Amino acid sequence: xxxxxxxxxxxxxxxxxxxxxxxxxxxxxxxxxxxxxxxxxxxxxxxxxxxxxxxxxxxxxxxxxxxxxxxxxxxxxxxxxxxxxxxxxxxxxxxxxxxxxxxxxxxxxxxxxxxxxxxxxxxxxxxxxxxxxxxxxxxxxxxxxxxxxxxxxxxxxxxxxxxxxxxxxxxxxxxxxxxxxxxxxxxxxxxxxxxxxxxxxxxxxxxxxxxxxxxxxxxxxxxxxxxxxxxxxxxxxxxxxxxxxxxxxxxxxxxxxxxxxxxxxxxxxxxxxxxxxxxxxxxxxxxxxxxxxxxxxxxxxxxxxxxxx
Numbered sequence: 001x002x003x004x005x006x007x008x009x010x011x012x013x014x015x016x017x018x019x020x021x022x023x024x025x026x027x028x029x030x031x032x033x034x035x036x037x038x039x040x041x042x043x044x045x046x047x048x049x050x051x052x053x054x055x056x057x058x059x060x061x062x063x064x065x066x067x068x069x070x071x072x073x074x075x076x077x078x079x080x081x082x083x084x085x086x087x088x089x090x091x092x093x094x095x096x097x098x099x100x101x102x103x104x105x106x107x108x109x110x111x112x113x114x115x116x117x118x119x120x121x122x123x124x125x126x127x128x129x130x131x132x133x134x135x136x137x138x139x140x141x142x143x144x145x146x147x148x149x150x151x152x153x154x155x156x157x158x159x160x161x162x163x164x165x166x167x168x169x170x171x172x173x174x175x176x177x178x179x180x181x182x183x184x185x186x187x188x189x190x191x192x193x194x195x196x197x198x199x200x201x202x203x204x205x206x207x208x209x210x211x212x213x214x215x216x217x218x219x220x221x222x223x224x225x226x227x228x229x230x231x232x233x234x235x236x237x238x239x240x241x242x243x244x245x246x247x248x249x250x251x252x253x254x255x256x257x258x259x260x261x262x263x264x265x266x267x268x269x270x271x272x273x274x275x276x277x278x279x280x281x282x283x284x285x286x287x288x289x290x291x292x293x294x295x296x297x298x299x300x301x302x303x304x305x306x307x308x309x
Contacts, residue, residue: 020260022291023081023268025050025232026057027088029280034058034072038079044285048082048272050130050142050232053121054089060120061092069127076128082086084172084230084268085125086134088117090263102138103156104149104180114138118171119158126167133164134203136174137181137190149180154193159291165199172229174203177211177241184213184224185261191227201229205272207236207243208261210251217251221259232272233291243273245283246290253294261296 004174024046029037034057041049050070053060058072076083089255092102093113101110118135125133135157140149157173164171173190175183181190187202194200202224221228233256236242246253260269271287273280 007046013258020257020291020295021047021082021266021268022288023048023050023075023084023270024057024284024287025052025086025270025274027052027054027086027271028271028273028283029279030054030056030277031280035075038075038081040281040284042079042081044288046081046284046288048084048268048270049076050086050134050268051130052082052086052089053117053124054092056059058124059092060117065120065124066127069124071297073128082268083128083130084132084134084270085121085128086270087121088134088136088274093117099138102145102154103135104138104140106141106144111152115156115160119163122160122163122167122169122171125169130169132170132172132201132203134172134174134230135160136176136203137179139178140180150189150193153190157190161194161199163204165197169199170201170229171199172201172203174205174230174232175208176205177208182212187227202227203230203232205232205234206229206251206256207232207234207249207272208241210236210249210257211237211241212239216255218255218259220257221263225263225265226266228263230267231260231269233266233269234272243275245273245276248288252297253291257291257294258296 024041026037026049033047037244090098100115103111103114104112111295121133161171173187175181175187191200204224209217216249235244235246235251273283276283
C-alpha cells in the first residue's frame with residue numbers, strides 16, 4: 001500500500017490546508033550514486049524524492065530488482081524521505097530511441113514493453129511505499145491518426161491502471177508538451193475514455209502549465225485539484241518547453257504554492273531539472289531555498305472555503 005495519502009478524493013470536505021512537501025527528482029542528480037543523492041536531499045531538508053527508474057539508480061530491468069527495491073525502501077525510511085516513482089528515463093528500454101518504445105508505438109511488441117515497464121514501476125512503487133507512479137503518453141508516431149493514437153493509449157493504459165488499483169498506488173499521467181496527451185483537457189479525455197477508474201490521476205507539471213495551458217499555473221492547480229496525485233515544479237517561459245532553474249523563467253510562484261497548500265493535495269511537489277545534473281547538488285540547495293521563500297506566510301483558506309478565526 002502507499003506510504004502516505006496523495007490527495008483528497010470523493011465527497012465531503014477537503015483536508016485542512018497544510019504545508020507543501022518538497023522533493024527533488026533523481027533525473028536531475030544522475031551524476032550521483034542513488035545513496036549519495038538520497039543522503040544529499042535528506043541533509044538539505046527535502047521531504048522526499050522523485051525517483052526515476054533508470055540504469056544509474058534503481059534499474060527496473062536489472063536482475064535482483066526486488067531485493068534492491070527493498071534495500072532502497074529501507075534507506076528511504078532511515079532518511080525519513082517520502083517517494084514517488086517516475087518513469088521518464090530517456091533510454092531505459094531502447095538505447096537508440098529517446099523514450100521509446102512508447103504506449104503509442106506502431107509495433108504491438110513495443111507497446112507491450114512499455115506497459116511491462118509501467119506495471120513493474122507500479123510493483124516497485126508499492127514496495128517502496130510511494131504515493132504515486134508517474135507516466136506519460138508519448139509522441140504520436142508519424143503517419144498515425146489521432147483516433148488510432150488514442151485507441152492505442154487507452155488500450156495500453158488499461159492494464160496499468162488495473163495493476164495500480166490492485167497495488168493501491170495511484171497512476172499519475174502527465175500532460176507533456178508535444179505528446180498526444182499534452183494538456184489538462186487531454187487528461188480528461190483519457191479519463192473519460194477509460195471509464196474514470198479511481199486509480200487514474202494526474203501529474204501536474206507547473207512549468208508545463210506556464211508553457212501551454214490557457215489558465216495561469218495557479219489556476220491550473222485549482223482546476224486540477226480533484227485529480228492531483230503528483231506535482232512537478234520548475235520555472236518555464238510561455239511557449240518554450242525548457243525546464244529552468246527558479247528565477248530564470250516567468251512563473252509567479254507564491255500564488256502557485258498557495259494554490260497547492262489549499263488544494264487538499266498531500267503528496268510531494270518535486271523539482272524537475274533533468275538537464276541540470278552537472279550542477280545538481282548546488283541547484284537542489286538553491287531550489288529548496290527559493291521554494292521555501294515563496295511559501296505563503298498568512299492564513300490559508302481551503303479551496304471553496306473561507307477563513308475562520
